[in-house]
Amino acid sequence: MPFIEIKNVSKRFNDVDVLKNINMTVDEGTVLGILGRSGSGKSVLINMLRGMKEYKPDEGQIIYTVAICPDCLRVEPPSMENKTCKCGGKFETQRVDFWNCDRKIFASLRRRISIMLQRSFALYEDDTVIDNVIKSIEGRDEEDKMYMAIDLIEMTHMTHRITHIARDLSGGEKQRVVLARQMGKEPMVFLADEPTGTLDPQTAELLHQTLLEGVKNKGTTMVITSHWPEVMRTLSDYVIWLENGEIIHEGDPETVVQTFLDSVPLPEKIETPDTGEPILELENIKKHYYSIERGVVKAVDGVSLNVNEGEIFGIVGLSGAGKTTLSRIIYGLTEPSSGKIEMKLGDDWIDMTKPGPLFRGRVKPYMGILHQEYSLYPHRTVLGNLTEAISLDLPAEFAKMKAIYVLKAVGFDEKYASQLLDKAPDELSGGERHRVALAQVLIKEPRVIILDEPTGTMDPITRVQVTDSIRKAREELNQTFIIISHDMDFVLDVCDNASLMRGGKILKTGLPEEIVDDLTAKEKNKMLKKE
Structure with missing residues (x-):
């Protein structure tokens, strides 16, 4: 019996159909990839699987087949049937209609589902990296939490920032700490909505490897949305392609990804126009910081370049x-x-390094x-x-x-x-x-x-x-x-x-x-x- 069943699901927002009669299943321990362009309905579906309030289906059902302890209502994957819960009770299999079940079971199910949203940097801003991760871990003693947090931070390649305050991290670093926190919850289902969409390829590759090692290879059931074909190929066992709220193709990752790529048009070929005279000139621009840990950091080190008008x-x-x-x-x-930046405005070259209405302030509106x-x-x-x-x-x-x-x-x-x-x-x-x-x-x-x-x-x-x-x-x-x-x-x-x-x-x-x-x-x- 499938772990997750999505049956005849439809959803509208403001009379616009965003999901149209979606049907699919996900087996325990597998990774479902949802491929599609922006606005295809991927994020709506992933939020629906998490039980986010605004995403209740207008039609259809989300059914989880799970093992539930009747004594404490702890929820586990169906493979835990007849095994003993920490409270001493024995797990029993149930098919749960997620959006129409008892409120207590709904809450218990949600606690066992982790979600990583696109562009989400939700951290305790004043806490260190390790404290952020420790706070996500439950059901262990303090020493175990510490060791587990260290392992997760190492897995997400953040050991060099382990004692740094969260608000001082870059966007990509925050995203990795968010991933460590979600894995720290030891979910039975891991949902990832465009987890690397905003990251540079180098940081994205680190997150892909972490999802591979920390989620997929541990047998955790995962549903991941992405418009990156390589994410689908690397992480997914089965892929569906959503377009305008409908599944238009599904199957093995290689086949679906290639079909998707074949649909991508090439940019229009146009003649490169003649550009004008220089409009922006940089001469020997430097920006040096001082860091206690790294000493002098030369973020920009003697950059000179010209940009022409219309280029x-x-x-x-x-x-x-x-x-x-x-x-x-x-x-x-x-x-x-140090250095010089000038921008041409009309017939005048304006010094951008100087503040005030006659200098930088004159240029900024343009x-x-x-x-x-x-x-x-x-x-x-x-x-x-x-x-x-x-x-x-x-x-x-x-x-x-x-x-x-x-x-x-x-x-x-x-x-x-x-x-x-x-x-x-x-x-x-x-x-x-x-x-x-x-x-x-x-x-x-x-x-x-x-x-x-x-x-x-x-x-x-x-x-x-x-x-x-x-x-x-x-x-x-x-x-x-x-x-x-x-x-x-x-x-x-x-x-x-x-x-x-x-x-x-x-x-x-x-x-x-x-x-x-x-x-x-x-x-x-x-x-x-x-x-």
């Missing part, structure tokens, strides 16, 4: 190369230790940035996020027209873009929120736009749409783009020129194809993902 310029490198720090310096969020850790205003609609929330004061009808135009530019069709306007951010998928955040930058029509890892949560089809929209924005609005990325395939598709960054330094600048020739074997492995 799409890439800055590529692995995590820790200094890319994000450099982007923050260019935008004026981080002060350089620049836009999409941070890697972007966020939308949760209590405003999509339309509000694209207008009032960013002080864009427009007449109502014109605001709607402009919002729909820019949403189309980031890959939404016109009908769906119109439907999005009245939705709140938490009604969107992770990839949809990412595209709205990109639209929030584009709608102000800045002259220079910095995009820090713009493809992090995007499925392959959406990546192509965003590639085309960036080119379209350059062509129609004469915008200049600086793309900060570890995704060399995206840079090859969209950028005119690029610089390779390593250890805070620019090693080479040229055509993206020329940059590939200078990548190390490790960089090629981590930055080139094309099948």
Whole structure:
């Protein structure tokens, strides 16, 4: 008998069908992969399996076949039938209609299901890494908790941060601690919703290995959603492909993944336009920090480069190369230790290293940035996020027209873009929120736009749409783009020129194809993902 049965499940939000008559089963100890583009219904299904309040099916059933101790109501996988519980009772098998069962059994079931959400960094911010992990472990004495926490931290490659405060960690490090915490709960079912979607390939690979060693190889039942084909191939035993809330293909990972990849269109081939004169010049930019543990850290170490007007310029490198720090310096969020940055505005070159309305303040309205850790205003609609929330004061009808135009530019069709306007951010998928955040930058029509890892949560089809929209924005609005990325395939598709960054330094600048020739074997492995 299957461990999990999903029977005729449908779900609507605001009269929009997001899941349509879904049927599938999951056996104990197996890994089900759910593949699909942004907005296909993956996250809705994973939250439904966890029992999240807003995700109760409108139709159909989620049935768990489990072993339950009648004395303490502890829940275990069905293989524990007739075995003795810690309380002394004996486990009995039951088929539980998850969303229509006794409240106490529902709560007991939920406690045995761990979920790792995309872009979730939910930690005790003032506690150390090890304290965060210890707090997730139950049913053991203090010494056992300590040793188990150390093992989990080692498994997630976080031993170098074991005594660091959670709020001081990077996004990728927080994600690894979240994973350690979820594994510390020793769940009978592990749910992972795009667990590596926002991470660079190097950090993502660490998490993949951890899920392989700490979840799959231990026989824990897992359901994982992703738009990364390699995640499906590495971790899944069986894959379903969701599209517009329906299962359109299912089977072994290799077959389903290849069919999915065959559906991904190629970016439009266009002639590279002639770019203008330099609009941004950096000369010998440095940013040095002092760390008690590491001494002087040269995050950016003598960077010089020119970006031309109308150019799409890439800055590529692995995590820790200094890319994000450099982007923050260019935008004026981080002060350089030394060096010169100038941007051309009209006929004037403006010194960006100087604050004030005649210098950096004069330029900032003409620049836009999409941070890697972007966020939308949760209590405003999509339309509000694209207008009032960013002080864009427009007449109502014109605001709607402009919002729909820019949403189309980031890959939404016109009908769906119109439907999005009245939705709140938490009604969107992770990839949809990412595209709205990109639209929030584009709608102000800045002259220079910095995009820090713009493809992090995007499925392959959406990546192509965003590639085309960036080119379209350059062509129609004469915008200049600086793309900060570890995704060399995206840079090859969209950028005119690029610089390779390593250890805070620019090693080479040229055509993206020329940059590939200078990548190390490790960089090629981590930055080139094309099948």
